[in-house]
Amino acid sequence: MNPLPEQWRMIVPAALGALAVWMLLPRDGKRRWVLGSLCGLVALVGVLSTVRPVIDDWAMDGLFYLFGGGAVLSGVMMITDRNPIYAALWFALVTLSTCGLFLLNAAPFLSAATIVVYAGAIVVTFVFVIMLAQQAGAATYDRRAFQPMLATCAGFLLLGAILYTIDASGRGGEDARPQFLPRVQIAEVTPNPLSQPRILNEETGETDLGSLSSIGRSLFGDYLFAVELAGTVLLIATIGAIALAPRRAQGHL
C-alpha cells in the first residue's frame, strides 16, 4: 500500500474541489465565487491528468469531455444554485449528460431508460412540487445550505475513495484485487450461454453486444433473481402507496 502523501495526484484535486464547492454553496451574505470557480477549474484539470479516456479518436474524446464535464459542472451548479427550479433543471442536465456517457459506452437502452425515468418523470415531479410549494419565493432557510462544511467533507471523502479505487484498479496488479474479500481461488465458472453476445456477422465479427435482445437475455439470464426481486419490491411499494393514499367519501379525485 502506498502511504498517503504519495497519492497527492488524487488528494490535491479532491481537496481543491471540496474547497470550491464549500465556497460556492449558498449561504448568508456574499459568496467568493471567483475564487471558488478558480479552485474548481484547477481541481478539474488536476483530475484530468490522472483519469482521462484512453481512446484516441477526437470525436469520441470531444463527446466524452462534453458529457463528462457537463455532468460535473451541472452537478456543482445543482447544489450551489439558490433557485430550486434552476437546481431541478441542472439535475435534469446532469441526467442527460450521464446518459450521453452511457451512449458512448455502448449502452443505448440504459441511456434511453434513464432519460425516460429520471429526466422525463422524476425531475418533472420535482419541478411540479417546487412550482406548487414555492409560489411566494423561497424562504430564508432555503437560501442557504444546511451544514455546508460537513456535507462537503463527507461528499469529497467518498469521491476521493472512489477515485483512489478506480486509479488502483486501473494500475492493475496487486492493488487491483478486492481489498476486503477473502482471497480464495475462485473456481472457474462456465459462462452462461444465454447471456453471451451472439455473433451476427461471421466476417466482420459483429456481435449483438449492447443491443436490446442481448440486454433482454442478460436481464433474464444472469440477473433473473435481481430483476424478480426488484419487481417484487416495486409491487410492495405500489401496494403500500395504495394503502396509504387517503380515501375520500366520494370515491373520486
Next chain:
Amino acid sequence: MELLKNPLIMAGVTIAVVLGGILGACSYLIWLERKLSAWMQDRLGPNRVGPMGLLQPIADGGKFLLKEDVIPDHVNKFLYLMAPCLSLITTMLAFAVVPFGPVSHAPGDFPFVIAPGIDLGIVFVFAVGSLAVYAIILGGWASNNKYSALGSLRASAQVVSYEIPLGMSVVGIALLNHTMSVEKILMYQAEQGFAGWNVWYQPVAALIFFTAALAESNRLPFDLTECEQELVGGFHTEYSAMKFAMFFLGEYTHVITISFLTSVLFFGGWHFPVIAEVGSPWFLKVGVLLLKVLLIIVLIQMLRWTIPRFRFDQLMGLAWKVLIPMATLNVVIVMCVLEFELPRFWLLPLSAGLFATVGLISTQGSLPQRSLTAAPTAAHGHGH
C-alpha cells in the same frame, strides 16, 4: 454524387429534406385543419388570401414574423425564451428515427430516415418525447401568470401518466416482431404482406397507442393544458408572435410524428397490397406511406370536433384505470400466444375479447360511483 457517399453529408441532406418537408407540411396541415373545421361547423373557413385561401399559411407565417415580439414584465426571461425552443427541438429530434420511405443503408442512397440502423428505435422516440413536457412546464412557470401555471401543472400530470400506456402498448409489437427498431418492424410487416400488418394481431394495442400518443401531443380531446374556456390559452397565454408559432409548430410536428409512427408500427408503413410491395419503386412506397399518414392526420383533425374535452379526473381515470390495465393484459395475451406457440390469428379474437371485457367492466363499474356522488353525505366532503 461522390460527395453524397459521405455519411455526414448524406445525413445533412436528409435533415434538410425532413426539416423543409415538415415545416411546409405543418403550414398546409393547419390550412387543412381550418378548412375541415369550417366544413364540420358549416362555415367557409379561410377564403380571402389566394384561391380557396391557399396562400393563407404564407400570410400567417409573415404575420408571425412581423408581429411585435412582446416579452411581458416580471417573466423569467431565460426560461421564458427557452421553452418554445425546447418544444421544437424535442419534437424534431423524435423524428430522427422515423422512416418516411423505404429505408436504405447503402452509402450514396437516400436513406429515408435521418438516423438509420438505430436498434433502440421506438424507445428513443419515447425518451425524447418524455422531454417535451419541459417546454410546457417551463413555459407555463416562467410566464408568471396563474393561467399558464395551471396549464403547465396539468400538463406535467397528464404527460407523465400517458407515457406508461404509450410505452406498454408497443411491447406486444416488439415481442411479435422480435425488435424495437422502427425500420425493422416496417420491413417485417412488408415481407409478410397484407396479413402481416400488426393491426390484425394488435388492434387493442393500436388503439391504446393512438389514444396515449394523442394525449402526449396535447391535442383535443386531451388539450387540458391550453383549454381556452378555462385557462385563456393555458401554458402559452403570454406568448406571442414567433414564440407562439414555435409552440404551435412543435405540437404539429408531434402530430405528424405520431401519425407516422401509427402507420409504420401498425398499418404496414409503405406496404399496400398490389400497389406497393417489397419490390416496388421508391416513389410508390413514399406515396403510399404519406397517404396513410395524411389519412391518420385527417382522422386526428376530425376527432377534434367530434369528441368533447375530458374532465381532469376522467383523463387520469382513463390512463390509470383503463389504458394501463388493458395494455398489461394485452402484453400477457401476446406472451401466452408466443409461449404456447398458438397460431398468430388467435390474437385477433383474444384482443376483441379483451376489448369487449373492458367495455363491459367499465359500464358495470360506473354505476355505484354515480350513486355515491349523488348521496347527501358527499356534499360535506368539500369543507368550504
